[in-house]
Amino acid sequence: MNNKNLPLLMNQSKKGRKAISLPEIGVEKSSLPNSKFLRDNIDLPEVGQLDLIRYFTNLSSMNFSIDTNFYPLGSCTMKYNPKINEQLSSIQGFANAHPNQKDENLQGCLEVMYDLQNELGEITGLPGVSLAPLAGAQGEYAGLLIAREFHKYNGNDHKKIALIPxxxxxxxxxxxSMAGLDAVTIKTTSEGDIDIDDLKSKVNQDTAVLMLTLPSTLGLFEPNIIEITEIIHDNGGLVYADGANLNALLGITKFGELGIDICHSNLHKTFSTPHGGGGPGAGPVMVTKNLESFLPYPHVKKEKNNYETYTPKNSIGRLNGFLGSFGIVLRAYAYIRSLGSQGLKEISENAIINANYIQEKLKSHYTLTSSRNCMHETVLSAIKQKENGIKALDIAKKLLDEGFHAPTMYFPLIVEEALMIEPTESESKETIDQFIECMIKISELSENNPNEILNAPINLPVERLDEALAARNPVLTWKK
Ligand SMILES: Cc1ncc(COP(=O)(O)O)c(C=O)c1O
Known part of the structure; x- marks a missing residue:
């Protein structure tokens, strides 16, 4: 069936038809407790079981996913999620653990958490690790609260400026801003690096932290990172690295060796736990030894072969309920253990090679934002195509029509008509070549037949939406 023509379940409804029939009950019927909660005005579809199954099976195939399509959504690391991680996370002892179980009954889960704390400490070179944050952004919040508490603890409550490129x-x-800091912007040079002169003119004794994304959102490694961390430390500040894109650095460098004090990493990106469309995530925060006592609760320690949760001495407190996103932590642990240190290094090397291959092949068709080699993702600009009326958004729509998920668009904000492409290490050369061919075809179409792009998508269940209207006035339920 062409999904586009998937009939609405409501339209297949026939009065009295049922998807399931139950045997007569063998006990006395009793009336429902409170009839005021019962409604008889809900229009539910009445369909047979096969129609129901076909409807939901077809519906489930209407979405893009990493298991169905190439998904080069920059900064999101939509890599393959190995199925063994799913199997391991469904082992009964883990899957049935109850959040209210006491530490002594949760030794296996706590051991996994303890080991993952250590693995992440080793990977980032920052030994104090908390798995508590439930998302990358919550990891950032936790890390910045740690920085604030550290300055307060040392009598430097005036340090409230966060320098952010x-x-x-x-x-x-x-x-x-949520952590109570005032953000001050640092400029980027035309090559995409932090402008050191601008940094020097803005850093002072009120600087609490420099927060940089590494690699940057331009997909570039910061070549002056050592000088930058020294400038901040000389002013009594701390350096925070947003390590959501650690996929570029595994086994190649460690934040701790670059002078970075705090970082977070998204398990739901680099460490291959499922994401997209919401769902649980995890954004562990990693710190230097001298910041360890500020980590959130729960932290896991090992005492005489027993694993225990505890609250570190100067803890910023609790960020969520129970043990956080344990199922995600478990999948990430399985991923790291199945690859080992050599495997992790190869991941980053291949992610970087794939992104540079795309950059190299597309640089004469689109506009490059930096002449340097990129890390795990490349940021191209569609300014040339815009001269023919084709914007980054149109290119994204055409890609969807051709069976590829769109790259991230209009981000980073400092690049006009940005297309941020992150192929990850998971893809074969053949798939990447097909994507490159498609991007070249779209660029040619922008000159020869722009309408074909402007009319896309035509093959998807939903054609072009009025995106502003759809966001402001979403219609989420079937209406007669
Ligand atoms: C560089 C970077 N930092 C932070 C985040 C935020 O992570 P989350 O969406 O898990 O809150 C992302 C998300 O993609 C990211 O790419």
């Missing part, structure tokens, strides 16, 4: 991820200034 304009190439940082959008959540960075938002998290700084």
């Amino acid at each position: 304009d190439s940082a991820h959008g959540t960075n200034p938002a998290s700084a």
Whole structure:
């Protein structure tokens, strides 16, 4: 069936038809407790079981996912989620653990958490690890609260400025503001690096933290990182690295060795736990030894072969209920353990090679934002195509029609008509070549037949939406 023509379940409804029939009950009927909660005016579809199954099976195939399509959504690391991680996370002892169980009955879960704390400490070079944050942005918030508490503890409550480059991820200034810090923007040079002169002119004794995204949202490694961390430390500040995109750095460098004091990482990106469309995530925060006592609750320690949760001495407190996103932590742990240190390094190397291959092949068709090699993602601009009336959004719609998920668009904000492409290490050369061919075809179409792009998508269940209207006035339920 062409999904586009999937009939609405409501339209297949026939009065009295049922998807299931139950045997007569063998006990006395009793009336429902409170009839005021019963409604008889709900129009529910009445369909047979096969129609019901076909409807939902077809509906489930209408979405893009990493298991169905190439998904180069920049900064989101939509890599393959190995199925063994799912199997391991459904082992009964883990899957049935109850959040209210006491530590002594949760030794297996706590051991996994303890080991993952250590693995992440080793990977980032920052040994104090908390798995508590439930998302990357919450990891940022936790890390910045740690920085604030650290300064307060040392009698430096006046340190309230967060220096944030304009190439940082959008959540960075938002998290700084939530943590009670005032964000001050640092400029980026035309090559995409932090403008050191601008940094020097803005850093002072009120600087609490420099928060940079590494690699930056331009997909670039910061070449002056050592000099930058020294400038901040000389002014009594701390350096925070947004390590959501750690997929570029595994086994290649460690934040701790670059002079970074705090970072977070998104398990639901680099460590291959399912994401997209919401759902649970985890954004562990990692700190240097001298910041460890500020970590959130729960932290897991090992005492005489027993694993225990505890609250670190100067803890910023609790960020969520129970043990956080344990199912996600478990999948990430399985991923790290199944790859080992060599495997992790190869992941980053391949992610970088794939992104540079795309950059190299597309650089004469689209506009590059930096002449340097990129890390795990490349940011192209569609300014050339815009001269023919084709914007980044149109290119994204055409890609959807051709069976590829769109790259991230209009981000980072400092790049006009940005297309941020992150292929990840998961993809074969053949898939990447098909994507490159498609991007080249779209660029050619923008000159020869722009209408074909402007009319896309035509093959998807939903054609072009009025996106502003859809966001402001979403119609989420069937209406007669
Ligand atoms: C660089 C960067 N920082 C932070 C975040 C925020 O992570 P989350 O969406 O889990 O809150 C993201 C998300 O994609 C990101 O790419």
